[in-house]
Structure formats: C-alpha cells, structure tokens
Amino acid sequence: MEENENNNNVSRRRFFKITTWGIGGAMSFLLGYPMVDMIVSKSKSGHSIPPYNKLVAVDAIPNSFKPVKKPSKYWFTKTDTDAYLKFKKHEDVWVVKQPDNSLKVFSPICPHMGCRYNWNQDEELFICPCHNSVYTIEGKVVSGPAPRGLDTLPIKIKERELYVLYERFEVGVPQKILIGY
Amino acid sequence: MASKFTQWFNERLSLDGAMKAAFDEKIPGGASFFYTLGSATLFVFVLQVLTGVWQLFYYVPTVDHAYDSLAWLRLHVPYGWLIQGIHYWGANIMAILVALHMIRIFIWGAYKKPRELTWIIGLFLLIIVALLIFTGAALPWDERGYWAAEVGTSMAGTVPLIGKWLEYFLRGGYSMGQLTLSRFYVFHVAIIPGLAFIFIAFHLMAFRKFGSAGPWKESKRKVFGDFWPDQIAIDLIVSGFILLVIIFLSAYSPAPFTGPADPADAAFQPKPEWNFLFLYQQLKLTRGMWEIFATVGIPTVILLLLFSVPFLDRNPSRSPAKRKATMFFGFLFIAYVVTFTIIGWKSKPPGSKENKKPATTAKTTSVSKKTPSAKPVKLSAAALAGKKVFETMGCTACHTMSGIGGKVGPDLTNENTKGRSRQWLLVQITDSKKHFPSSIMPDFGSLTKVQLNDLVDYLLSPHPKSVAKSSTKYVPRASSGNNGSVNQTKPGLTEEESTKETLQKLGPTGEAATIVGNVSLGKKLFHNDCVGCHGVEGKKGVVNPGSLFGKVPVLNPISKVLYNKNPQKFVNNIDRFIQHGAIPPGPHPALHMLAFGDSYSLTQPEIANIESYILYLNGVNRAKIEAPGSAKGFFFLSLWIYLGIAVILIILLITKKRP
Numbered sequence: 001m002e003e004n005e006n007n008n009n010v011s012r013r014r015f016f017k018i019t020t021w022g023i024g025g026a027m028s029f030l031l032g033y034p035m036v037d038m039i040v041s042k043s044k045s046g047h048s049i050p051p052y053n054k055l056v057a058v059d060a061i062p063n064s065f066k067p068v069k070k071p072s073k074y075w076f077t078k079t080d081t082d083a084y085l086k087f088k089k090h091e092d093v094w095v096v097k098q099p100d101n102s103l104k105v106f107s108p109i110c111p112h113m114g115c116r117y118n119w120n121q122d123e124e125l126f127i128c129p130c131h132n133s134v135y136t137i138e139g140k141v142v143s144g145p146a147p148r149g150l151d152t153l154p155i156k157i158k159e160r161e162l163y164v165l166y167e168r169f170e171v172g173v174p175q176k177i178l179i180g181y
Numbered sequence: 182m183a184s185k186f187t188q189w190f191n192e193r194l195s196l197d198g199a200m201k202a203a204f205d206e207k208i209p210g211g212a213s214f215f216y217t218l219g220s221a222t223l224f225v226f227v228l229q230v231l232t233g234v235w236q237l238f239y240y241v242p243t244v245d246h247a248y249d250s251l252a253w254l255r256l257h258v259p260y261g262w263l264i265q266g267i268h269y270w271g272a273n274i275m276a277i278l279v280a281l282h283m284i285r286i287f288i289w290g291a292y293k294k295p296r297e298l299t300w301i302i303g304l305f306l307l308i309i310v311a312l313l314i315f316t317g318a319a320l321p322w323d324e325r326g327y328w329a330a331e332v333g334t335s336m337a338g339t340v341p342l343i344g345k346w347l348e349y350f351l352r353g354g355y356s357m358g359q360l361t362l363s364r365f366y367v368f369h370v371a372i373i374p375g376l377a378f379i380f381i382a383f384h385l386m387a388f389r390k391f392g393s394a395g396p397w398k399e400s401k402r403k404v405f406g407d408f409w410p411d412q413i414a415i416d417l418i419v420s421g422f423i424l425l426v427i428i429f430l431s432a433y434s435p436a437p438f439t440g441p442a443d444p445a446d447a448a449f450q451p452k453p454e455w456n457f458l459f460l461y462q463q464l465k466l467t468r469g470m471w472e473i474f475a476t477v478g479i480p481t482v483i484l485l486l487l488f489s490v491p492f493l494d495r496n497p498s499r500s501p502a503k504r505k506a507t508m509f510f511g512f513l514f515i516a517y518v519v520t521f522t523i524i525g526w527k528s529k530p531p532g533s534k535e536n537k538k539p540a541t542t543a544k545t546t547s548v549s550k551k552t553p554s555a556k557p558v559k560l561s562a563a564a565l566a567g568k569k570v571f572e573t574m575g576c577t578a579c580h581t582m583s584g585i586g587g588k589v590g591p592d593l594t595n596e597n598t599k600g601r602s603r604q605w606l607l608v609q610i611t612d613s614k615k616h617f618p619s620s621i622m623p624d625f626g627s628l629t630k631v632q633l634n635d636l637v638d639y640l641l642s643p644h645p646k647s648v649a650k651s652s653t654k655y656v657p658r659a660s661s662g663n664n665g666s667v668n669q670t671k672p673g674l675t676e677e678e679s680t681k682e683t684l685q686k687l688g689p690t691g692e693a694a695t696i697v698g699n700v701s702l703g704k705k706l707f708h709n710d711c712v713g714c715h716g717v718e719g720k721k722g723v724v725n726p727g728s729l730f731g732k733v734p735v736l737n738p739i740s741k742v743l744y745n746k747n748p749q750k751f752v753n754n755i756d757r758f759i760q761h762g763a764i765p766p767g768p769h770p771a772l773h774m775l776a777f778g779d780s781y782s783l784t785q786p787e788i789a790n791i792e793s794y795i796l797y798l799n800g801v802n803r804a805k806i807e808a809p810g811s812a813k814g815f816f817f818l819s820l821w822i823y824l825g826i827a828v829i830l831i832i833l834l835i836t837k838k839r840p
Contacts, residue, residue, distance in 0.1 A: 015833055016410035022826040023414075023421040030424065030819050031231065034260035039238055041259040044807040048750065079689060084246060084253035086695050 043083070050181050052156050052163035053078050055095070059160060061103070064096045069124040069137050071096045071106075078166055081181075091166055093153060094119070094126075096137055105164050106139055107151040114171040117150075126150065147174045202389075204409035209395030211406030215289075216393060217419040218282040223381065224420040225275045228427070229313075232268040233370065240320070242366035244359045247322040248441035252697040252804075255435075259808045263815060266431025272314055274427060276456045279310055287490070287511050290499030291394040297491035299387040302380055304487055309377045311456070316369035318454055322362055324699070327442030328451030330365065331357050336464070336476040357444065397499035421823065428819050432812035438793075438804050440699035443786045449702065450529075458525035459518050465528070486514075560642050567639025570632045574625065574726055574771045578713035578733075583644050589710055589775065589782070590622060596640045606637045621762075621780045623773040676730050679766050680742040687757040691778045694749075694756035696789035697804050703794030706787055711736075714772055719798050727769035734765075737798040748803045752792050759788050 053076045064071050075092045094106040110117045115130035125142060126135040133144035140149050156163040170177040191197050208216070239254040239261065241247060254261040283303070286292055292300035319330035334357070338348035353360025395402045406412070443449070453461045463475040486493075494507045501508050560568065571582065579589035601609075608615055610633060613622035628636070674682075707719070714723055719736030734740060745751040760778030764770060777783040783791070793803040806812060 013407070013410055015830070016414035018833060019414040019830055020410055020417055022829065023417045023823075026819075026822045026826055027417075027421050027424055030428070030822065031228075034263050034815075035231065035235055038235060038258055038260045038264055043253075043257045043259070043261075045257060083257075084249035084695060086692070 045081075045083070050079065050081075050165070052154075052165045053091075055093070055105075055162045055164050057160055058103070058157055058162050061095055061097045061162070063099070063101075064137060065099050068121075070121065071119055071126075071137055073119075076164075093164055093166070094150075095162070096139075103155060103157075103162060104139070105153045105155050105162075107153055107167065107169070109151070109168065109171070110146065111148050111151055111169065111171050111176075112144070112146040147172060148176065151176055204413070206389075206392060206408035207405040208393045208408055208412055209402040209405055211404060212408070212411035212415050214415055214419065215285060216412060217416050218278055218285050219388075220416040221419050221423055222275060222278040222282055224416075225271050225278060225423065226377065226381070228267055228271050228424070229275065230374065232264045232271065233374075235264050236268060237370065242320065242362050244322055244362055244442070247320065247362065249695060249697075251321050252438065255806070256697070256804060257807050260815075261808055262435065262806050262812055263428070263431055266435055267427050269436040270427045270430040272317060273455075274423060275310060276314065278423075279307060283307070284511075284515070288501055288508075289394060289397055290494070290501070290504065292491045293494070293497075293499060294491070295391055296387070296394060299384060299391075300491050301488060302384045302387055304484070305380050306377065306384060307487075308484070309373055309380060312373050313369060313377070314454055314456055316365045316373065319362065319365045320369060322442045324439040324442060324446065324449045324702070325451070327357065327444070328449065329453050330361065332451060332453065334361070339473050339476040341473065341477070394499075397501070425819055425823055428816050432816040435812075438697045438699055440702050440790050441696055441786045443784055445784060446702075446787070452525075455522065455526065459521035462521045462525035462528065483514075561638060563635050563638040564642045565639075567632075567635035567637065570628070570636045571639055574628065574632075576636075578723060578772060579622070583646065589713060593640060594644045594646060597643055601641075603637050603641070606640055607633055610636065621775045621777075621782055623771070623775075625771065626769075674729065674766065676734075677740060677742050679729065680734070680740045683763050683766075684742065684754065684757065687763065688761045690753050690756045691760040691788070692785040693760070693778065693788035693792060694752050696786060698786065698789030698791070698793035700790075700793050700797045700803070702787075703790035703792070703797075706783070706791050707794050710777070710783065711791065719795065723772070725765060725767075725770055725772045727771050728765040728767035729770075730765070730767070733772055736795055739795070739799050744799060744801075746801065748796055748801050748805050751796055751799075751801055752803065755792055755795055756788070759783075759791065 055074050055076055061072055062070070072095045073092055074095055075090055077088055078091050080087055080089050092108055094108060096104045096106070098104065108116050110128040110130065110133055112128060112133045113130055115128050117126050117128035117133070117135070119125075120127045123134075124137065126137070126139075127133075128144070128146070131145050133146035134142040135146070135150050136142055138149075139152065151167075151169050153167055154165045156165075166181060167178055168180045170179050187196070236251075236254060239250055239258060241250045251265065255265050256262070286300065286303075315329070315333055319326040334348050334351045337351055338344045340347055349355060351361070351364065352358070353364045393408075439449075452458070460475070460480060463479060464472065467475040494504060496504050496507070498504065571577065576582075576593075577585065581592040581594065583594050596606075605616075609622075610628070611626045612624055613620040614624075625633075708717075711719070714725075714733045715736045716722060719739075722733035722735045725731060725733050738744070739755070743751070743754040745754065756778075758774055760776065762776030762779065763774040765773070775782065778785070778788055796803045
C-alpha cells in the first residue's frame, strides 16, 4: 500500500519534471533563437545602388604624369543611407589621368586598416599615415603592410563629365570585397 | 566527474543551499493553477527585460530618429518585429496579470497578517508597472506616445505646490522636446527597472518568509504539496501559454505605426493607453478647480485605499463568504474601474464625425434645409461666366466656394467682403508670388482677359454660405471639349513616357520617404489636400485644361512607371512628386502638382502618412516586414512545438496510469 503511494509520488514528480523541462526548453528556443538571430544576422536594408556622382569635367583634369607626378583630389556631395538615416556628406576621391588620357579613380580609403592616405609630393608616392603603407601613383603597393593595391572605383564619362560610383570595400584582406556605398 | 565539479562549486558558492531555498518549499493545500498569476507576472517581467534590452541594440532616443529606428527594427531586422511585438504586447498582458494577481490575493485574503507587507510591496510594484507603461509609451516618439506624454506631464503639473516643478522635471524643460525623450528613456530603461528589481526581490523575500498562504479553509491547509516540481511545472504551463498568446498577438495584431510625433498636428486624437482610460474618463468630467480631483485626488485616494486594505479588513477569517462587506467594496471598486475604462474606450471627442469626413463638407444639404435664408444669389452675366471659369479651370481643386471645394488654398466664399481691389485679384490670379512670395498657387496667366475679368466679377459678387443644391461632386465637371486650348492630339508622347520623363527631372527624395507613415491619418490628409484634384480615393483625376492629357493623373491605380511591389521603391517614386511638385506637359496646364514638401505646406510626417495611404490604395503595405522570418509562420512553428510537447506529456500521463 505504502509502496504504491511512493511509486505514485515518484512517477508524479517525474511527470512534472518532464513538463518543466519540455515547456522550459520550448520557451527558451522560441525566445533564444530570434534573439540571437536579431543581433547576428544581416538586416535587410532594401537600399538600392546609389547613382553615380558627378565629379568634374574630363578636360579640366590635369595630366598626372607631366610635368611632375601628381594625382588630383576631387570633392563631391553624396547622399548616404545608413540604416534608417539619410544624410548628405562630402566625399573625396583621387583621380589619376594617365599619359594616354585614360582615367583611374581611387577610393581614398587605405585597404590595410581603413585610414585615409595622402599624396607625398617629395616622394611622389601615396603614403598612409597609420601604418606606413606606401603605394605608387598607379595604386600598386610599394612597401608596408597593405594586403592589396589601392581600390579603383567604377567611373562613367557622360558629355565630357566624369562620374564616379562611390564604393566601400572590406579592408585587411587581399581580395576586393564590396561592402557598401 | 560532474559531482566533483559541483562539489568544487558548492564548497565556494553553496549553490545547493540556494537551490534548496528556492525550490524546497511546501505548499499548504498543494499546487494550484490559482497560484500561477504571480509567477506569470514575473515571467512577463523577465520577457520585458530581455526584449527591452535587445531593442536597445537598434533604438535611439532622439526625437528625429526614435520612430525611424523602431520602424527599421520592425521591418528590416531579422525577428525585430517579434522582439518589439513581445515588448509591446508584454506590457499590456503584464497589466492584466497584475490586476488578476491582485484580485486573486484579495479574494483569498492572502494579504492578512503576517503578509501585510507583501501586499504593500506589491502595491509599490503596481506603481512601478504603471510608470513603466507610461514612460515606455513615449519612447517610440510617435503620435500616440508623444501626445500621451504631453497630457501625462501636464497632469503632473496640476499637483498642488510641486506641480509646475514636477512638470518641468519630467519634461526637462517647459515644453516637450529632446530632453523629455531623454528623461523618459533613462527612467524607462534604467531607473524604474532598477527599482523594479529591488522591489521584486523584497516581494519574493516577504513571500518566502511565510510561504504560500494556501486555501482559506483551515482543513484544506493540513495537506501539503511540493513547490518543486509540482507548482513550477504548473507555473511553466501558464507562462508558456502566455508566451504563445503574446507571439500570436505580435504576429496577427502588431502595434500600429501611428506616424512620428508631430506637435503641429491637430488631426490626431490622443487617448491614453487603455490602462489609464478610467482616469482619463474622469478627467473629462471635471472642470476648473475640480480638475485636480481627477488628476491627483482620485489616484491618491485609490492608492491610499489599496495600501490600507490589510488594515481595514481586520476580520480574522480569510473565507470570502465571511468577508461579505470586504468583497462588496472590492467588487464595487473593480466595477468602477471597468465601467470608466469602457466609457473611456468608446468615447469620441466632440465633433469627431466632422473630422472623419473633412472632404465631404458638401454634405450641407441638411444645413441649408434648416436655414432657408440661403437664397440663391443673383449674379450678373459676367459673374455667371466667371462662375463657369471658376468651376472649370481647376480653382475648386484648391479653393472652397460656398462650402464646396478643396482646402489647399483659402476659402473664397467671403472674398467680396475682404476689400480686395479688381487689380489686386487680377495680379493674385496671374502671379500669386507677387503678393505672397511663398505662395504655392499656380499662375493662371493662360486665362484670357475676358475670362480673368469674369472671374474677378464672380469673386467680388456676394456668395451664399453654402449651396442649397446637394452636390457632393464639387470637382469641376466640365467636359474637355469645353476648352479650345486642350491639345490632346499631340503625337508621340504617351502618358507613361511623360511620367518617366518628369520623374527623371525631379529632385531627390525627402525625409518623408524614409518614414513609415500611418494609413488612416494619411487618408484624412489626402481628403483635405489631394482629392480636389486626384478625386476621392485617388480614383478620378479632374479635368486639367491646357494639359497634354487633359486630366490630372489617377492615383488608384497609379501609373505603372511609379508603381513598385517594394514599398521603399514605390515611396521613393511618389515622394519626389509630393516634395517638389511637377508641371504636367501641355501648352498651358491650369493645374500643377504643388510642391507640398518644398513649400512646407505639409510636414514631412504628414507627407509620409499620405504616401502610406497612396501605397495602401494600390495594394502595397508600407509597413511590410522585409526581414527574414515570416510573422505568421513563426507563430505556427511555436504552436507545433507546443502541441508536440503536449502530445508527449499526454502519452506519458496515459502510460503512467497503468499499474
């Protein structure tokens, strides 16, 4: 008689424990999975590719090799979309007009760690102040820790005007991976 | 192995002791579903903390971006809709659970000696919950939250002596603004939750000191049940069910996008959260110096009464049957709160009927029947010709005359009484900017001299306040053949190509394109500002003399060039028209799309609301969830998981019964 009651008691406790773990587990999953996904997965932005930005008249760009090696820096205003923010900002790019008059536009971001590099007129080289990555006027790495050469940006020439699409790339890797605009 | 590990811990932290203190508990009368309300409230509180902290990954407490950041969280972040939905519905469910928990304690008489302090600490938690709901509602800085906070802080201002100081303190200034939001934010995410943690700890400590009160019948209390695992399992069944309900509500009834806070907006009718409706309803019944009774007096009395419940009800018996007076007053109080809540819920501000149909003010038939004095006014021949011009050249799209017409421009019914000269009116019609540099009125230089003179004659004639003839069609009805200047046969350009061409020339999108607007507010605005030209529900464009296509474009269905399944792309297209306006192709189009954004005649939130409405008319949901994770799919996933567990448990129950 007493043993039966004890047995009953044990199986009752077992049942309630299984209930607790079962429902507790389900609730943890239903809350835990979305919470992790929310901060780990990518947001779907819905932003479209922005338009090309008008830079300068092609004929107004000086030759970057004569009389001395010297790239030109041009500013433009672009509309940035950053998550739910939308704002206008100034951006600049380096433009190199080669001897055959073809154009190359470099992103101003050093592909090593994302600093902004400068043109050193004495050395006639691009030098990044952060970790001394050095590039030629063609964008090739001369020395320093840079994993790849300077990033070129897509350009368009319409009615003798130069347009550029401002893109950003992942830094610190040898490949050029697009991460934003 | 495991035991060695736990032993190492126990020697240093006494986890076993803590577990024993938390779980080793006897319940007089055994576990019961009635005892789950407190733990369910605690569970929802934990839910609120988790989802609240998680929202902070995306939310920013600034007046210009709080709303956008939450819209971003809800529409673009994976499961953002769920986390936000749980927090929104969790707050509502928590208020209900707190009320049920209190009623349960009240009926069981569980506040009686020695548990008076547990009841009192619980009341502090009630105040904390109310403050959390009040401060939390303001954080999205949408229409609803903004106005609730405005009214709430104004009510704080009616407190005697310290009122004005309190109002200033809560707002961080004399008026609502960024500092108000910052303050509400800090209260909501740091200070009040901190207090909640402390009081919850006290509440649990006081509860544990004397344990569960058990049934009110002495005899039933002699049998004991286990807290772990019996009561815990029952608690989890209830909490699990509540979570399922909250997920269901988040998926099927998400919080509405009420549009960002717009202090200039009088169209929005603020009402407090339902939890505060009974106080709100009382406030409407009091006037002048009595107001303070509703804002401060009654809430204070209610709280004092609740605090003194354990001391007023000194009957040693806990059985409700022996506490008839207590039960009577208790239920009287509940009836009072419920009644006032329902009245407040159903109430509408006076005149809200008119607000609902602002466009159809032409429903003046009843008015004119009551006032037979509205005799037809005799017009001269020239004025009659001018009337025709007024009605056919698009003036009524923006101007009201005798109660009929649009609301974009001023009402011209009493123009004859304003002392304007003929010359002034002629200039106004042909070059409005000369008088009002920021005017958005198109120049009607395309009218002939005769037409202009007739029109001025008409404007300077007396007009009845309303027309007796019942005509809801206040838009010009002239057939396009009436006007010789309409050039519909110009070959080559189709309407689509023309729209495409105009779109290319227009400036960039404005701020409104990034805001998720509210459809019903947009509908109101559309009726005020847009139907004059685009027709009711955007279905019928009015005649536009002098334009290539002869009519104002229909918005429902909208041109294929502008339509897009993607709400953001769709909005980007129409936003540029609403911001910058557009001149339709043709020799002398009488009507232009006005630059509502550039001219500041509509605020950006208002434009966003109108855009949401136009999208809605075209079957596109502006608030479409873009992030992965289908809302309804997730609910069914939850449902299947629960059902699966239920099936396993039922099988266990059946097999257990076998000897």
